[in-house]
Amino acid sequence: MKRNRNLIILCVGLLAGLIAPLATGASDPGFYIEVLLGGLMAGVLYSLVALGFVLIFKASGVFNFAQGAMVLFAALSVARMAEVMPLWLATLLAVGIMVVFAFIVERLVLRPLVNQDPVVLLMATLGVTYFLNGFGQTVWGSDIYEINLGIAKEPVMILQSVFQGGILINKDDVAAAIAAVVLVALLALFFQKTKTGRALRAVADDHLAAQSIGIPLNRIWVIVWSVAGVVALVAGVIWGAKLGVQFSVSQVALKALPVVILGGFTSIPGAILGGLIIGVGEKMAEVFLAPIAVKAFDLAGGGIENWFAYVLALLFLLVLPEGLFGEKHIDRV
């Protein structure tokens, strides 16, 4: 089939790009693995944000542009509240805030716009983005704030015996990756094992069917937006601990959009894999490709990671419009 052929071509292309720096001898293995790990770490966070997107899209058909604003808002809440209380309490309270936020969104945005065109819903979430950014900075302030997770930030050297010079990794990166993996595992458990989780999956598969077995759609939306809020909170805390909580955190979430394109709008494994691909691809491109480009085109610095994810996604769209795991759909008339 054509789709399979395209899929294979893409995978081969990605793999070729992945090993090119090693194969051409542009990098020594130790450094290469450092870059790879760095990419994976960033990728884990993209996956987390993308996961929020996919959850919401599956259950309410909304392409939630506000996911980034939610990440920032949650991180701001934790950072500011942690100034006056223990971190765990601040986090707990922030979870509460995200649930309240989910309620408000359901009541004021989703319910009045039910059954609208997806593009209209997207525009509505643009409105939510603006509101939430303005509101968050009004309440919490617009400086740079710190979140201290109590993990040392200095890098450690490992595998000195295997590679010349060893590999530098950051402890907080490792902690972040572990936290992300735990969260994903918890979500998987939630969806597979709990009644609510199964109900959510039913909605995702078929809105009418879910309604006919007596699940109130509105409640499901609240739950899903709450879960997405918690996912955003975790991503925000990890990101904020690394870079400080500031407005740019919300922009990071824009990187998660290409991830959903890669993985398909409705696939959770797709979001995870897509996030990793983008994270690694971006880092590799910046470290190995950018210097070449800078030289060839006389650029004022690299920075191709600003668009690499998007162009990769565009490429995907052209060959695989349904994403890695999406389904093909033919309009009925």
Next chain:
Amino acid sequence: MLYRENGQFKTTYRQDQQMLPILQDRIFMALLLLFVFGAGPFIFSDYLFLSILIPFLILALAAIGLNLLVGYCGQISLGHGAFMSVGAYAAYNLALRMPQLNFLVVLILAGLIAALVGLLFGIPSLRIRGLYLAVATLAAQFFMDWTFARVKWFTNYAPSGSVSTATIDIFGWTVDTPVRKYLFLLAVVTVFALVAKNLVRGHMGRAWMAMRDMDVAAEVIGIRPVYAKLTAFGVSSFYVGVAGALWGFVYLGSWEPLAFDINLSLNLLFMIIIGGMGSILGSFFGAFFIVALPILLNQAPEWLGIHMSTAMVSNLEAMIFGSLIIFFLIVEPQGLARLWAIGKEKLRLWPFPH
């Protein structure tokens, strides 16, 4: 009793197809044009020109451009700020490298270059729809942002990456004072608005709207999606490119990298949501709104004797914009233009309630 359609019988289809079929509307439009062209230059203040009318006119032009694509053809774009930047940098380089070119030619060429880039990023729209297209157009945004920030040639190797433009000269008439800028923009925008109105009334406009409303049915009727979507992308980016060139040359004069970032794209989108999707008039409303609201927010607290920090004002602005977008999407998806139409309808029936 003044605003009536009764008794104005159309005896030919030509009369019936006029842009403004109702006599009173034509008179109103004529008076409005007379006022803004004839009286405006004498009675408006420089402050009004510089901080309201000039940005308003340019943004209205850009909003018309975006509206042709989003409101008429139904293709979402989150990257129109990027096409504005293409127009601005194209005009900058044309004027810089070919100083003998007349600015009007520069403007048209800048629009055409933006149209080409718009077409390029519009190609994915042939395979994908809706949300996917949103992401594809974001790709245009980030890629163009980067291009103009990093590729030194476009900014003529300026170390800071910022560029500044020369005074505009059209056949010896220099566009340097606020009044002249205003008149020049007014003329350009009037012509472009008229052309847009013509396009959406013709078969091309109908093809766009058909694509927007029901693409399968449009294809079955023989409308080619390739043709409809790409012309929409091309014309739309042409408009936006011209607006970008004007934004750079007439409004900003000089600008830094990222003067045309994603926030500009989103603002353009807000203009058409609030003003009215699928309405040329609405584009003007939306542009006026987005220019006037921040000014009002800056002034109002002082009138009321309250002090607000700039950060507070900008946060408030974001919250108000956000709420209004949601409000309009829910309550009046066709925006201010629709409210205007309803008002006119009421006037037509006045004093009878129905």
Next chain:
Amino acid sequence: MGAGANGGKSIGGVVLGLEGISLAFGGVRALQNVSFDVREHEIRAIIGPNGAGKSSMLNVINGVYHPQEGTVTFNGVKRRDVNTHEAAAQGIARTFQNIALFKGMSVLDNIMTGRNLRMKSGLLAQAIRIGPAEREELQHREAVEQIIDFLEIQAYRRTPVGRLPYGLQKRVDLARALAMEPKLLLLDEPMAGMNVEEKQDMCRFILDVNDQFGTTIVLIEHDMGVVMDISDRVIVLDYGKKIGDGTPDEVRGNQAVIDAYLGVSH
């Protein structure tokens, strides 16, 4: 209603032939090896229970769906894969089961889109409008006005289609298809959801189109009375298979058809 089968009109040779059409959506086999033909000037009905594959059949004819197997021959040209736009250009028009009008446009504009294929003025001419573009516009407006008169919808020209009652929307759908001046007209349940009076009107229009313009018509309809009255030949589909094909009388007597319809209410 009256005109009845073969009421004095001359039915010509085969204009449309379908051979061995098979179409599946994932596991759903919507059409299985279906073949039939349509002759010039005839009214050909397709009947069958819901989900039998009738709409899919029309979608194959004008290229909205692409069958996995089989060929479509129109006007002597045999095709594996029909292209929607080409089908329109060659004179195939259709209406839709679930009205597919352009919601945001007026009745007049909806019908005018039916002329789009014939309108040639370029971008610049339209931008200026005065001159050739306006002349072209007026010329097509006149053609459209004739259809508006024919279908008796003069009063609604400027009404946004979304505000029309259902029966009138169906009429506008037909008007838009007629504006293409098609050789072959595909009608997907044009009378579904109408009251008796509206149905009679629609029947009259269909017969008039067939008579006056000589348009060949393929029609999906559930109302057996209507089908028997106005069609020349009938195809019966069931679960994607053709189980009957012939004149209304032949089909009525066909045992397979009777079996398929036993207990099926329409």
